[in-house]
Structure formats: structure tokens, C-alpha cells
Amino acid sequence: MKVRRLILFAILLVLVCPSPPIRADGNREVVEEIVARVNNEIITLSDLERSRQLLRQELGQRAHGAEFERLLQEQEPDLLRDLIDQSLLVQRALDRGLSVEAEVIKRLDQIRQNMKLNSMDELERAMAAQGVAMEDYKQQVRNQLLSQMLIQRAVASNVFIDADKVRHYYLTHREELVRPEQIRLREILVSTEGYKSEELPAREERVRELLTKIRKGEKFEDLAREYSDAPTAEDGGDLGYFEPDKLAPTVREAVVGLLEGGVSDPVQTRQGYLILQVVEHHAAGIPAFEEVESRIRERLYMEEVQPALREFLNDLRREAYVYVKAGYQDTGAIEEEARPVRAGSRRSRRRRPE
Numbered sequence: 532m533k534v535r536r537l538i539l540f541a542i543l544l545v546l547v548c549p550s551p552p553i554r555a556d557g558n559r560e561v562v563e564e565i566v567a568r569v570n571n572e573i574i575t576l577s578d579l580e581r582s583r584q585l586l587r588q589e590l591g592q593r594a595h596g597a598e599f600e601r602l603l604q605e606q607e608p609d610l611l612r613d614l615i616d617q618s619l620l621v622q623r624a625l626d627r628g629l630s631v632e633a634e635v636i637k638r639l640d641q642i643r644q645n646m647k648l649n650s651m652d653e654l655e656r657a658m659a660a661q662g663v664a665m666e667d668y669k670q671q672v673r674n675q676l677l678s679q680m681l682i683q684r685a686v687a688s689n690v691f692i693d694a695d696k697v698r699h700y701y702l703t704h705r706e707e708l709v710r711p712e713q714i715r716l717r718e719i720l721v722s723t724e725g726y727k728s729e730e731l732p733a734r735e736e737r738v739r740e741l742l743t744k745i746r747k748g749e750k751f752e753d754l755a756r757e758y759s760d761a762p763t764a765e766d767g768g769d770l771g772y773f774e775p776d777k778l779a780p781t782v783r784e785a786v787v788g789l790l791e792g793g794v795s796d797p798v799q800t801r802q803g804y805l806i807l808q809v810v811e812h813h814a815a816g817i818p819a820f821e822e823v824e825s826r827i828r829e830r831l832y833m834e835e836v837q838p839a840l841r842e843f844l845n846d847l848r849r850e851a852y853v854y855v856k857a858g859y860q861d862t863g864a865i866e867e868e869a870r871p872v873r874a875g876s877r878r879s880r881r882r883r884p885e
Contacts, residue, residue, distance in 0.1 A: 567611060567861070568854040569618040574611070579859075582610045611855070612863035617678055619847040624677040631676035638672050645756070645765040686840050692831045700827050701820050708817055714775055714786065715811040717751055717768035722760035722803040738797050738804045745794050751808045760803065768808075782807065 564576040590602050643654045655665040701708070721738050723731060737758070744754055752767030759768055775783055785795040786807055795807040813822070845865050855861045 566856050566859045567615060569615050570622060570851050572618050574614050578614060582614060608860055609862050611859055611861050616844050619851060620678040620681050621674045623847055624681040629677055629680050634676050635673050686843050687836055690835045692828050697824060697828050705817050708823055711774050712815040713772045713813045714809055715772045716770040717808040717810055718761055718763060718770055719755045719759040719768055719806040720761035720803055724802055
């Protein structure tokens with residue numbers, strides 16, 4: 532189970548850092564509107580707007596028209612809740628002395644490699660060209676990793692799904708597991724777009740070199756990460772699952788009959804030369820238990836982790852000072868409880884809104 536997937540599913544974690552208050556030098560007039568305070572941290576209207584923009588971009592990649600509007604209407608009310616949740620998680624992680632600095636460096640270096648840049652300076656310049664400050668982005672990554680680490684230690688590690696429960700789910704939900712024939716594909720694209728005619732022989736030579744490397748046993752996904760010109764390169768060329776009869780005719784012809792792990796001859800497309808690998812091939816019908824065991828375990832795991840995480844966040848809220856400005860909605864708000872505050876707790880240090 533990847534904790535990253537857990538967080539995305541459970542709290543729709545958005546990588547937006549709480550901003551410091553911005554004030555004029557003279558009369559301390561507030562320039563940036565503060566919509567919420569979480570202990571001594573603030574969430575501004577800009578944070579909320581960035582979160583809303585990210586949500587619209589994410590939904591726009593998988594839905595359009597009425598479906599897009601439905602999903603937006605469903606998820607938009609929780610944006611402020613998610614920002615408050617992340618602030619609470621990061622603060623508790625820091626209270627516990629958790630550190631992710633080594634992981635931050637690794638994550639940034641992986642991003643650099645995926646972007647095929649030679650140095651962190653190049654990465655910083657590339658981010659600046661997109662209007663992103665390196666330190667801001669680094670803080671976003673740090674917050675994400677701190678949240679992940681805390682959830683793993685405080686919530687996810689306490690959830691266990693035994694084998695009998697997984698088997699019972701399989702036996703009682705067999706009809707829901709019926710699937711059509713599917714194949715999972717990886718790709719390596721050697722682009723020819725934008726190349727002059729005299730440069731095309733070199734591109735064809737690149738295709739031959741890659742096929743030689745594959746036949747000598749080098750991993751397809753590693754070669755895809757290093758050489759592919761497709762957007763899937765950073766995922767090792769993973770295209771996901773397809774029903775064979777819904778593939779483009781040239782692609783279907785290239786992969787039909789290949790065994791799992793088999794690699795196609797190059798397919799010439801408008802974008803360039805495409806090399807395909809069949810990663811998995813599933814027959815139509817009810818899959819064997821062994822094929823779906825991990826997927827069922829993950830589904831059951833998520834069903835138990837989600838409410839456990841919400842309750843953990845509720846506990847953090849009960850111990851914290853959370854203020855939301857009138858006119859803004861926090862869908863994670865809980866009723867105030869009369870309870871003693873433990874000595875030395877964060878709550879004993881809260882500042883009231885100004």
C-alpha cells in the first residue's frame with residue numbers, strides 16, 4: 532500500500548503551504564485576507580484560491596461538461612477542510628520531532644531526473660520559469676512528506692486486514708469482479724516531430740539501439756524513463772489497461788499474440804516510433820483470487836483507514852485552536868467539547884484572531 536495513495540484518497544491532500552500574513556508597514560493594515568487560523572498558523576484566501584485552481588485542473592484531466600461540474604460541486608466545499616487538516620498534520624508531525632529532510636532531497640532529485648535536468652540549479656531555473664519559487668515548492672514537498680509519515684505511524688500502521696476477510700469478500704462479491712479481456716501496456720516513444728529529414732536516420736538508429744538493449748535484458752521501464760519522449764516516461768512508460776478490441780488497429784496488430792513481457796516491433800505513428808510491451812494479459816470473466824487479492828485487500832484497507840484517519844484528525848482538532856472567518860465553510864468542524872487542556876499542549880499557546 533503506498534501511503535501517498537492513501538493520503539490522496541482519504542483527505543484529498545493539496546500541496547498548498549499556509550502563507551504568512553502580509554501587512555503594510557505603517558498602520559498594520561491586512562493586505563492578504565486570512566480565512567482561517569490553525570493554532571499559530573494561518574490560511575489565506577490566496578491559499579484557498581490556489582487549492583481551488585489545483586482541484587479544477589485535476590478534475591479537468593478526467594472529466595468534462597456536466598460530469599466536471601458535478602465533481603467540482605461535490606469536492607469544492609471540502610477544500611478549506613483539507614487545508615486545515617494538512618496544517619494540523621504538519622504541526623503534530625513537528626511536535627513529535629519528525630524529520631523528512633533526507634526524503635525531501637530524494638524527492639526533488641527524482642523530479643530533476645524525471646525532467647532530465649543535469650543539476651538542482653537547472654531544476655530551480657525550470658521552476659522559476661513556471662513562476663514557482665524553489666523554497667516554496669520544497670516546503671510543499673516537506674509538508675506532504677511530514678503528513679504522510681505521521682499518518683503512516685499514527686493511523687495506517689494500526690489497521691490490519693486479515694486473510695479470511697479478504698477471502699470472504701472475494702466469495703461474496705464475485706459477480707462485481709467480472710471483467711472483460713484486458714492487457715496492460717508500456718510504451719517507449721522515439722519522437723520524430725520537429726526533426727528535419729536529415730535527422731530522421733538518427734532517430735531510427737535510436738529505435739534499433741533500444742530494441743537491442745531490451746533484447747539483452749535491460750528493463751523496459753528503466754529504458755522508458757531514460758529515453759522515451761512520451762509523457763508516460765516518468766511512470767516507466769505505463770499506459771494502463773486496455774480492452775484489445777478498443778485499441779487502434781495498428782497497436783492491436785502489434786501486440787496481439789504477445790506473451791506477458793513480450794515487446795512489439797516498432798510501430799510508426801504521427802508522433803514517431805512506438806515500442807510496446809505487454810505487461811499483463813487478463814482473460815475475460817471472474818479473475819482468480821490470486822489475481823485480485825491485493826486489490827481487494829487495498830479496498831478493504833482503505834475502507835477502514837478513511838474513518839480512522841478522520842477520527843485522528845478530529846482528535847487533533849479537539850486539542851487545537853481552529854478559527855474560521857465568517858462566510859467560509861469548514862466541513863470538518865466538530866462540536867466544541869468541555870475538556871481540560873493538558874499542560875504544555877499547543878492549545879495552551881493559542882493566539883486569538885486579531
